[in-house]
Structures are given as structure tokens and as C-alpha cells.
Amino acid sequence: MSRYFTEDHEWVDVDGDVGIVGITEYAQSQLGDIVFVDVPEEGKELAKGDEAAVVESVKAASDVYSPVSGTVIDGNAALADTPGLVNEDPEGDGWFFKLTLSDADELNELMDEVAYQAFVAKL
Amino acid sequence: MDATASCCAVDLARKAIMTDADIPDEIAIETLPLDAWHRARGGRMVPFAGYEMPVQYEGIMAEHLWVRESAGLFDVSHMGQLLFRSDEGADLVAALEAVLPADIAGLGEGKQRYSLLLAEDGGILDDLMVTRLPDANPFDIQGFYMVVNGATKIDDIAHLLEYLPDDIALNHMEDQALLALQGPKAVDALARLVPGVEALVFMTAGAFEWNGVPLWISRSGYTGEDGFEISVPAENVEALATALAAEPEVKPIGLGARDSLRLEAGLPLYGHDLDPETTPIQADLGFALSKRRREAGDFMGAARILAERETGAIVKRVGLLVAGRQPVREGAAVLDAQGSEVGRVTSGGFAPSVGAPIAMAYVPTALAVPGTTIQLAQRGKVHQATVTTMPFIPHRYVRAGGK
Numbered sequence: 001m002s003r004y005f006t007e008d009h010e011w012v013d014v015d016g017d018v019g020i021v022g023i024t025e026y027a028q029s030q031l032g033d034i035v036f037v038d039v040p041e042e043g044k045e046l047a048k049g050d051e052a053a054v055v056e057s058v059k060a061a062s063d064v065y066s067p068v069s070g071t072v073i074d075g076n077a078a079l080a081d082t083p084g085l086v087n088e089d090p091e092g093d094g095w096f097f098k099l100t101l102s103d104a105d106e107l108n109e110l111m112d113e114v115a116y117q118a119f120v121a122k123l
Numbered sequence: 124m125d126a127t128a129s130c131c132a133v134d135l136a137r138k139a140i141m142t143d144a145d146i147p148d149e150i151a152i153e154t155l156p157l158d159a160w161h162r163a164r165g166g167r168m169v170p171f172a173g174y175e176m177p178v179q180y181e182g183i184m185a186e187h188l189w190v191r192e193s194a195g196l197f198d199v200s201h202m203g204q205l206l207f208r209s210d211e212g213a214d215l216v217a218a219l220e221a222v223l224p225a226d227i228a229g230l231g232e233g234k235q236r237y238s239l240l241l242a243e244d245g246g247i248l249d250d251l252m253v254t255r256l257p258d259a260n261p262f263d264i265q266g267f268y269m270v271v272n273g274a275t276k277i278d279d280i281a282h283l284l285e286y287l288p289d290d291i292a293l294n295h296m297e298d299q300a301l302l303a304l305q306g307p308k309a310v311d312a313l314a315r316l317v318p319g320v321e322a323l324v325f326m327t328a329g330a331f332e333w334n335g336v337p338l339w340i341s342r343s344g345y346t347g348e349d350g351f352e353i354s355v356p357a358e359n360v361e362a363l364a365t366a367l368a369a370e371p372e373v374k375p376i377g378l379g380a381r382d383s384l385r386l387e388a389g390l391p392l393y394g395h396d397l398d399p400e401t402t403p404i405q406a407d408l409g410f411a412l413s414k415r416r417r418e419a420g421d422f423m424g425a426a427r428i429l430a431e432r433e434t435g436a437i438v439k440r441v442g443l444l445v446a447g448r449q450p451v452r453e454g455a456a457v458l459d460a461q462g463s464e465v466g467r468v469t470s471g472g473f474a475p476s477v478g479a480p481i482a483m484a485y486v487p488t489a490l491a492v493p494g495t496t497i498q499l500a501q502r503g504k505v506h507q508a509t510v511t512t513m514p515f516i517p518h519r520y521v522r523a524g525g526k
Contacts, residue, residue, distance in 0.1 A: 035480075
């Protein structure tokens with residue numbers, strides 16, 4: 001399984017043609033206390049860069065974009081009642097949605113962990 | 124991920140703000156006396172009212188709840204501190220009553236009052252606190268002390284200079300910092316450093332001293348909690364802030380929690396819930412119009428304001444409890460039963476002490492009755508909300524006569 005990152009601070013774990021998407025530790029630390037998450041419904045078709053989810057902290061609402069194109073197969077239902085999971089474990093239990101990738105080549109345009117950490121270090 | 128809306132400038136949102144502000148003749152962002160102090164304590168600095176200010180330290184939610192249970196220290200040095208002094212024989216009371224709808228004549232020494240700077244058409248130019256100084260005060264004048272909003276202070280001063288007679292001196296104290304210590308344990312922490320402050324009651328003020336530093340302290344604030352506002356020379360503010368923050372009850376608190384605390388307390392924020400298009404009646408601030416002044420009808424904008432008071436304004440500021448968990452923020456539309464836009468949300472967000480989203484909005488007076496269900500539209504989504512009386516969290520001021 002490989003993890004890829006976007007410049008908008010999403011991550012996607014890819015295993016075969018299934019990806020799990022969330023926001024990064026850096027993103028949650030910048031957002032602060034998260035009070036609401038709206039994840040996409042199963043079956044939703046997403047193109048790379050589409051607005052896929054909404055995350056709201058005490059201070060701001062932010063869109064989460066899909067790092068890759070595909071079809072949503074699951075949204076993290078736990079976030080409806082426990083949005084704070086995104087603060088506690090953004091790159092684990094605080095995942096947003098799963099999708100089947102329609103174009104694995106898109107992954108080549110994303111950063112790996114090392115490149116993303118270098119990107120964040122410059123912000 | 125990208126910030127699409129913001130209640131109070133955060134880093135992700137800040138990028139957008141910085142981009143918007145990236146115009147050639149942008150006004151330089153200034154720093155306040157405690158700038159380094161905030162940064163050393165992990166304050167996340169954002170531009171606000173023309174200054175770099177801390178939006179948060181450990182996190183808005185934790186800071187908010189800490190103020191409600193203990194005491195929080197806020198740097199509000201961006202606010203304008205003004206002194207009004209009359210030269211020999213000038214009628215300072217009459218001069219202030221010409222620009223404020225408050226009974227200044229009846230304001231006793233050391234008594235503080237909430238008031239409004241009104242335009243001739245009755246619109247609100249700013250909201251403020253005014254206090255009559257007793258003979259003993261650190262400013263060495265006879266007259267009045269006023270605190271106005273930071274973002275509006277320059278315009279306020281221009282307005283005041285236009286309307287005040289020439290024999291009234293107005294001094295903007297730019298070398299004076301302002302701290303707020305707010306929360307149920309604020310009195311314990313402050314009285315340890317400055318004995319005697321416990322004798323103040325809500326909306327009174329007095330002269331005190333700390334380590335030889337002259338302080339002007341009022342028992343008032345912007346959180347709905349008991350607390351104090353402390354005017355201190357800028358050169359001494361760092362030492363005082365350090366001493367206050369060393370008290371076990373006290374943590375430094377950022378602008379983010381200041382905003383959520385005042386929203387829960389039902390207190391309007393100028394530039395958001397109040398503006399020159401809004402009158403005191405629309406804003407539900409009728410209490411700021413003193414009885415004597417209403418009866419005399421002799422304040423700025425009185426004709427329109429008193430007519431509205433008689434017949435009712437078209438719109439009114441109300442509190443809203445928003446259904447569900449998603450915050451509805453400033454700018455969201457208020458819809459009537461037919462789906463037409465009839466009002467606007469002017470402040471909104473997740474309320475940490477309520478545990479749910481709340482908002483303030485202007486709605487048609489017919490919909491302003493508590494219990495009325497209305498609909499809000501934000502980014503293509505409709506939210507249900509219920510009009511409710513404010514404050515959302517009961518005020519806990521320490522008033523004269525105990526409670």
C-alpha cells in the first residue's frame with residue numbers, strides 16, 4: 001500500500017484500485033477544532049480535484065478535494081457524530097471516504113511522503 | 124483542501140485574505156506592544172483591525188471553555204482608548220450628549236456605560252464604553268474615558284472631531300495598552316496582584332496601582348463572564364501580562380475564543396452585526412438609548428430611531444439555534460416560507476459551551492419572535508434554525524448589591 005499527498009493537504013492510501021482519502025496532520029493542525037464533516041455518499045462519481053467533502057472547524061469551513069478520479073464506495077460514518085476524530089487521528093481513524101480509482105496514472109502527479117513533508121516545511 | 128468561509132481569519136483562510144489584501148496601496152499591518160509576548164507563548168498571529176493579533180494559542184475550543192470555567196487574558200490593545208477633557212468652562216457633558224444617546228449628565232464618577240456613536244440618519248458608526256473619570260485617575264485629567272473598536276477608531280476620531288466643539292480636547296492614547304481578564308476566577312487572580320479590584324462591581328471603574336504602575340481598571344468585558352478590562356501604559360504591559368498569566372487561574376486567550384464567547388453572550392460585533400446601515404432599534408440595542416435622552420429626543424438620529432421605536436423596525440437582530448451540527452456563518456441568507464431571501468446571518472459558528480451551532484441574524488420583525496422556525500441558505504444547502512432569546516449562555520456579571 002502506498003500513500004500519496006496533494007498540495008491541498010489531502011492524502012490517499014492506495015491498495016490495488018481502492019483509495020482511502022483523508023486530510024493531513026498539517027491540515028488538521030491548521031484548521032483547529034473540527035466540529036463538522038460532510039463526506040460524499042456511496043456511488044458519487046468524482047473527478048480529480050472535485051470538491052468531495054466539507055470540513056468545518058470552529059473558525060472556518062474548508063472544501064476537501066478528491067486527489068484522484070473515481071467512484072465513492074464508502075464515507076466514514078463515524079465522522080458525523082465524532083468529527084473530532086479528524087483532529088485526533090487525521091491519517092488513520094479520521095479518514096473521509098474510500099473510492100475505486102478510475103485512472104491510476106493520476107497518482108504520478110501526487111507527492112510521496114518525503115516530497116510532501118518538504119512541501120509543508122516551506123509553508 | 125481550501126478554506127471557503129471564515130469567521131475569524133485562520134492560517135488556511137489567511138492565505139486567501141493575504142491574497143485579497145495583496146494590493147499596492149495596502150495599509151501596513153502594525154504590531155502591538157505584546158507582539159513578541161504572544162509569539163513566545165505560541166500565539167498564532169493573524170492580521171486583524173490593522174494589527175497582527177493572536178487568533179489562538181492551544182486551540183479555540185479549549186481556550187473558550189477555559190474562560191467559562193477559570194480566567195482568560197486577552198490583549199485588546201488594538202482598541203481605541205480616548206480621553207475627553209474640557210478646557211476652562213466648556214460644557215463637556217453637552218458635547219458628549221451631542222454625539223451619544225446616553226445620559227452622560229447622569230453618569231456618576233467611576234460609572235461606565237455602553238453607548239453608540241450614531242450618524243445623523245440614526246445608523247450606528249460604532250459601539251463603545253464611556254466612563255466618567257473620578258478626580259483620582261491615572262490620566263491626570265477631569266473628564267471622560269472611552270473605549271472604541273480598533274477597526275473603527277480612526278473614523279470615530281474624525282467623526283468626533285467634526286462634531287465636538289473646539290474647546291473640547293480629544294486625546295487618543297496610543298501609548299496605552301488594554302488587557303481583558305475574563306472568567307469566574309478573574310477576580311481571584313487580579314485581586315492577588317491588585318488588591319481592591321474585588322470591590323468594583325459590573326460597569327464601574329477605578330484607579331489602581333501595580334508595582335508602581337498606574338492602572339485604570341473597569342469591571343466589564345465582552346464574554347458574558349465576570350471580569351475586568353485593564354488600561355496600562357504600553358511600556359509596562361508585558362510585565363503585567365506576564366504576571367497575570369503566571370497566576371494559576373489564567374491562560375492567554377486568542378481572538379477566536381473572544382469571538383465565540385461574545386457570540387454565546389449575545390453581544391454584537393461591530394462591522395459584522397452592527398454597521399452604518401443599522402439602527403439601534405434594528406440591532407435590539409434600545410437599552411443604549413437613555414430614558415432622559417429618549418424623552419428629550421435630542422440625540423443624533425433621534426427622529427428616525429424614535430419613530431422606529433414607536434412603530435417597530437422592519438428588521439431585527441435575533442439569536443438563532445441552528446439544527447444539526449454544521450455551523451452557519453456570516454453571510455448566509457435567511458429565507459422566508461417561499462424561499463425568498465429576507466435577511467442575513469451576521470455572525471455564526473459552533474458554540475463550544477452550547478455544544479451546537481448558533482448565529483445572529485437580521486430577520487423581518489414578524490419572524491423575530493422566539494420560537495419561530497426559519498430557514499438559512501449557505502453554499503447551496505438549507506439549514507433549519509429557531510429564533511431564540513439571547514444570551515445563549517447566561518451572563519454572570521457581578522452586579523451592585525450582590526448578584
